[in-house]
Amino acid sequence: MSQLLKCISPVDGSVYVERPLSSDGDIQKALDKAVAAQKSWRKVPISEKQALLSKAVDYFVANKDAIAEEITWQIGRPISQAPGEIGGFEERARYMIDIAPESLADQNVGDKEGFTRFIRKEALGVVFVVAPWNFPLMTAVNCIVPALLAGNTVLLKHAAQTPLCAERFSEAFKAAGLPDGVFQHLHMGHDSAAKLIGSEGVDFVNFTGSVPAGHAIQKAASGRFIATGLELGGKDPGYVRADANVAYAVESLVDGAMFNSGQSCCGIERIYVHESVYDDFVSGAVDLLKQYKLGNPTDTNTNLGPVVKTSAAEFVRGQVAEAVKAGAEALIDPGFFAADKEGTPYLAPQLVVGVDHSMRVMNEESFGPVVGVMKVSSDEEAIKLMNDSEFGLTASIWTEDADAALAIGDDINTGTWFMNRCDYLDPALAWTGVKNSGRGCSLSKVAYEHLTRPKSFHLRTKI
Numbered sequence: 001m002s003q004l005l006k007c008i009s010p011v012d013g014s015v016y017v018e019r020p021l022s023s024d025g026d027i028q029k030a031l032d033k034a035v036a037a038q039k040s041w042r043k044v045p046i047s048e049k050q051a052l053l054s055k056a057v058d059y060f061v062a063n064k065d066a067i068a069e070e071i072t073w074q075i076g077r078p079i080s081q082a083p084g085e086i087g088g089f090e091e092r093a094r095y096m097i098d099i100a101p102e103s104l105a106d107q108n109v110g111d112k113e114g115f116t117r118f119i120r121k122e123a124l125g126v127v128f129v130v131a132p133w134n135f136p137l138m139t140a141v142n143c144i145v146p147a148l149l150a151g152n153t154v155l156l157k158h159a160a161q162t163p164l165c166a167e168r169f170s171e172a173f174k175a176a177g178l179p180d181g182v183f184q185h186l187h188m189g190h191d192s193a194a195k196l197i198g199s200e201g202v203d204f205v206n207f208t209g210s211v212p213a214g215h216a217i218q219k220a221a222s223g224r225f226i227a228t229g230l231e232l233g234g235k236d237p238g239y240v241r242a243d244a245n246v247a248y249a250v251e252s253l254v255d256g257a258m259f260n261s262g263q264s265c266c267g268i269e270r271i272y273v274h275e276s277v278y279d280d281f282v283s284g285a286v287d288l289l290k291q292y293k294l295g296n297p298t299d300t301n302t303n304l305g306p307v308v309k310t311s312a313a314e315f316v317r318g319q320v321a322e323a324v325k326a327g328a329e330a331l332i333d334p335g336f337f338a339a340d341k342e343g344t345p346y347l348a349p350q351l352v353v354g355v356d357h358s359m360r361v362m363n364e365e366s367f368g369p370v371v372g373v374m375k376v377s378s379d380e381e382a383i384k385l386m387n388d389s390e391f392g393l394t395a396s397i398w399t400e401d402a403d404a405a406l407a408i409g410d411d412i413n414t415g416t417w418f419m420n421r422c423d424y425l426d427p428a429l430a431w432t433g434v435k436n437s438g439r440g441c442s443l444s445k446v447a448y449e450h451l452t453r454p455k456s457f458h459l460r461t462k463i
Contacts, residue, residue, distance in 0.1 A: 037181030042151035123151030125203030229440030
């Protein structure tokens with residue numbers, strides 16, 4: 001009897017999806033099919049690949065409402081916000097499709113009499129994508145679309161919380177007419193995934209998830225000479241300078257901390273505010289947080305749904321309680337939100353002041369609707385605090401001085417540096433992290449370098 005994958009909806013605790021896990025035989029069959037399909041797929045002209053993948057994107061857009069409802073039930077994101085994921089998915093996919101011909105073109109290294117020389121970007125082979133639940137379409141598309149355009153075939157393992165998203169990818173590619181075996185999804189457990197990574201046939205692994213799981217991916221791949229792309233955790237900071245538009249900073253940073261119930265790798269998890277505007281910022285943030293509507297995410301009036309699991313809510317509650325015990329102050333009374341209940345995934349938003357970096361709420365990824373705020377007296381102090389983290393995914397500054405923003409950004413150890421923006425991936429820019437936020441790159445022209453290998457052609461044309 002096969003084992004079952006069960007998606008427990010945080011909306012009401014019901015079993016929303018149940019699927020059999022793939023057997024070892026099923027997984028090997030899929031891998032063999034992917035290896036075989038890649039031999040012909042890599043030779044398909046880019047223009048044809050673009051047309052096929054564009055049709056797959058069209059499928060997602062045409063089915064946006066149904067897919068959004070599935071996302072809401074699988075992870076608890078409010079239905080008022082879930083359709084936005086298809087919008088972000090489309091933006092990234094279409095951009096990567098558009099830049100494929102230029103990004104994958106042969107690189108001319110210059111003229112040399114009697115010779116033809118160039119560098120060609122060849123597909124790696126089979127790409128194994130291990131995708132997370134928190135932004136199930138947008139994170140997966142970062143690798144899937146460019147991997148296919150580059151001539152690779154793809155195997156997708158989605159998180160157990162979002163199995164329908166994996167199935168939607170398969171449906172979209174089938175509807176678009178993608179050749180058999182070029183894209184396949186597999187429902188599998190962690191042990192099966194590790195075994196697949198160690199198998200001959202997989203040529204690249206793209207993973208988005210936690211730091212411990214990233215180490216597990218690395219360990220599984222350690223016996224083979226294949227690369228891994230890892231987007232791991234974040235504890236992303238924002239810095240509000242004295243010259244910032246405080247009202248705008250409040251609106252943007254609160255949204256960056258609370259969207260998707262704070263369950264974003266690049267969400268705002270800690271804020272540093274110049275002492276001259278600190279009181280205004282904190283009072284504005286508290287007022288805004290009190291306007292949030294926590295509740296059933298299928299209600300269109302809700303803008304803060306449950307976190308993915310009760311254990312995740314308890315983790316955040318524990319961080320806050322520990323900080324308060326150490327002298328911090330939690331400024332939002334959970335009782336103000338009727339839906340907040342211990343023993344459930346429904347968790348009120350929280351802003352904590354009087355914090356320092358000895359507290360877990362300021363040094364450990366929370367992945368929930370909580371943010372700590374600290375007062376600073378200078379740019380130098382803010383830089384030191386922003387860099388005082390094991391993570392380095394994004395960081396943001398809120399200021400009217402672009403020159404200062406650039407200068408400070410040069411001193412911040414992060415993958416992306418924002419000015420007056422946060423919690424957004426521009427597909428034209430390289431998406432990458434440093435320190436425990438991972439390695440490698442997705443999106444932008446740079447992504448294609450990670451999904452191909454260089455092959456040099458050196459032809460003597462005159463003898």
